[in-house]
Amino acid sequence: MSGRILTFNIFRYDPQEPGDKPKMVQYQLAETSGMTVFIALNRLRQEQDPSLQFDFVCRAGICGSCAMVINGFPTLACRTLTAKYPKGEITLMPLPGFELIGDLSVNTGKFMRELAERLQLWLHPKGGDMDIHRLEDPMAPEEAAKLYELERCVECGVCVSACATKQMRDTFVGAVGMMKIARFELDSRDGRSADDFYHVIGNQDGVFGCMTLLGCQDNCPKDLPHMQQIAYLRRKMASTLL
Amino acid sequence: MAGKLDIRRWSGVLDVGQSLSGVVLALFLWTHLLLVSSILLGPEAMSWVARNMELAFLSDDGHGYPWVVSLIAIGVGLLAAFHVLVALHKLPLSLRQQKALKSQMQVINHSDTRLWSWQAGTGIVILLLLPVHLWLVGSAPETIGPVGSAQRIWGEYGYLIYLPLLLTVELHAAIGLYRVALKWGAARDLNTRARLRTIKTVLSVLFVGIGLAALLAFLPHTPA
Ligand code: HEM
Numbered sequence: 001m002s003g004r005i006l007t008f009n010i011f012r013y014d015p016q017e018p019g020d021k022p023k024m025v026q027y028q029l030a031e032t033s034g035m036t037v038f039i040a041l042n043r044l045r046q047e048q049d050p051s052l053q054f055d056f057v058c059r060a061g062i063c064g065s066c067a068m069v070i071n072g073f074p075t076l077a078c079r080t081l082t083a084k085y086p087k088g089e090i091t092l093m094p095l096p097g098f099e100l101i102g103d104l105s106v107n108t109g110k111f112m113r114e115l116a117e118r119l120q121l122w123l124h125p126k127g128g129d130m131d132i133h134r135l136e137d138p139m140a141p142e143e144a145a146k147l148y149e150l151e152r153c154v155e156c157g158v159c160v161s162a163c164a165t166k167q168m169r170d171t172f173v174g175a176v177g178m179m180k181i182a183r184f185e186l187d188s189r190d191g192r193s194a195d196d197f198y199h200v201i202g203n204q205d206g207v208f209g210c211m212t213l214l215g216c217q218d219n220c221p222k223d224l225p226h227m228q229q230i231a232y233l234r235r236k237m238a239s240t241l242l
Numbered sequence: 243m244a245g246k247l248d249i250r251r252w253s254g255v256l257d258v259g260q261s262l263s264g265v266v267l268a269l270f271l272w273t274h275l276l277l278v279s280s281i282l283l284g285p286e287a288m289s290w291v292a293r294n295m296e297l298a299f300l301s302d303d304g305h306g307y308p309w310v311v312s313l314i315a316i317g318v319g320l321l322a323a324f325h326v327l328v329a330l331h332k333l334p335l336s337l338r339q340q341k342a343l344k345s346q347m348q349v350i351n352h353s354d355t356r357l358w359s360w361q362a363g364t365g366i367v368i369l370l371l372l373p374v375h376l377w378l379v380g381s382a383p384e385t386i387g388p389v390g391s392a393q394r395i396w397g398e399y400g401y402l403i404y405l406p407l408l409l410t411v412e413l414h415a416a417i418g419l420y421r422v423a424l425k426w427g428a429a430r431d432l433n434t435r436a437r438l439r440t441i442k443t444v445l446s447v448l449f450v451g452i453g454l455a456a457l458l459a460f461l462p463h464t465p466a
């Protein structure tokens with residue numbers, strides 16, 4: 001569908017600039033074939049407005065930097081073709097729920113780092129074995145495949161901003177935190193017991209605060225299995241009550 | 243370290259309690275509706291149901307014990323009270339939370355979040371209407387029957403309570419069961435989830451239909 005004129009409505013606000021107020025600004029751009037929202041944003045910045053702020057690194061759906069809300073759906077700009085929108089109208093908002101750096105750029109990195117520290121999202125080897133020279137036990141391919149499925153997360157933050165529970169409750173860990181906990185819970189090398197995990201997520205800020213709205217599942221650009229994993233964690237945590 | 247019930251475990255207990263109380267209430271709701279809609283089979287059918295609910299078969303004079311109905315009403319009231327207390331954890335109680343929910347729903351288009359907001363909204367309406375219904379019935383159990391109920395519903399404006407209660411509670415219960423199924427992992431894949439969602443809608447429509455028909459069926463029995 002090249003040759004169309006696309007209309008972009010873009011959220012603009014620079015918190016660093018004194019007196020600046022949030023506003024929507026309209027831009028027009030000629031569509032080219034195979035255009036993604038990410039390509040369009042770069043053209044707009046190059047040709048029309050050098051002050052436009054947005055994030056990207058890999059432009060291939062791997063780094064997770066370019067997530068934003070496109071016509072009401074949070075997703076990766078670099079994987080969204082403009083041809084998807086028959087009316088040629090595209091509204092762009094920054095991901096809600098994160099610190100706004102400016103315009104479409106939000107600080108997901110800070111959030112992910114704090115989350116990792118709070119939930120201790122790294123391998124805790126069995127028996128506190130920190131000897132890096134010891135060979136790891138081999139892992140069954142089925143287990144490795146399960147872990148790999150969860151390792152595909154690119155930390156884009158979409159599941160966090162798609163979650164109304166998280167927006168209402170700041171301290172809620174959100175889907176990405178639970179997915180990562182599930183990843184270590186499934187890992188046979190990790191020494192933490194269900195009881196240990198209960199102390200981290202067996203509360204209103206963790207799995208029992210989740211209201212199963214499934215905004216995470218329905219928007220994750222990597223199609224991670226949030227619905228099944230969070231239900232699994234919930235059963236696992238509930239089973240420690242018995 | 244199983245079986246240890248310290249204070250930190252409460253949120254787990256409450257979450258299980260929310261689901262269990264919701265499921266029991268929903269099963270009660272549908273059983274209750276089917277029993278009441280015996281009026282659709284005629285006044286004799288409903289009188290028979292009402293007699294048996296009062297355990298008439300156990301009493302010598304065949305009049306039964308109407309207080310059994312009062313007991314059921316108290317039990318449902320207690321269960322609903324527990325359910326509401328747990329739900330208060332989840333509802334946006336502060337203005338800040340209400341604003342966050344509103345702006346989230348404006349920026350992000352997500353249908354299951356809208357479903358939840360319906361569930362929360364209908365929950366509040368039920369909270370206001372259910373006590374009235376339980377009081378009306380629980381305080382005068384002996385009047386339940388084709389004529390007494392018709393008098394309450396149509397003669398004394400009970401329909402002003404019953405119509406909105408029927409609509410809200412049938413939405414709330416079906417959405418609630420759908421969510422219970424998903425939250426504990428009954429749907430293994432997204433197709434199953436879509437199917438459950440369809441079943442949820444069918445159940446709501448079906449029971450609202452039966453309920454409306456039953457309410458109308460009382461109309462001819464209203465004493466002049
Ligand atoms: C007798 C009528 C009622 C029935 C049959 C019923 C049924 C249910 C069910 C099955 C659930 C799902 C439970 C879960 O998510 O674990 C639920 C959740 C809920 N109920 Fe009720 N309920 C009733 C009354 C109420 C009332 C009076 C309120 C008042 C505020 C209420 C508020 C809620 C809320 C806010 C939730 C959502 C909880 C969550 O998102 O985790 N319900 N209900």
Ligand code: SF4
Nearest residue numbers: 153154156157159220
């Ligand atoms: S789980 Fe999905 S939506 Fe959430 S951060 Fe990872 S890739 Fe993004």
Ligand code: FES
Nearest residue numbers: 059063064066078
């Ligand atoms: S730029 Fe890396 S995911 Fe879009």
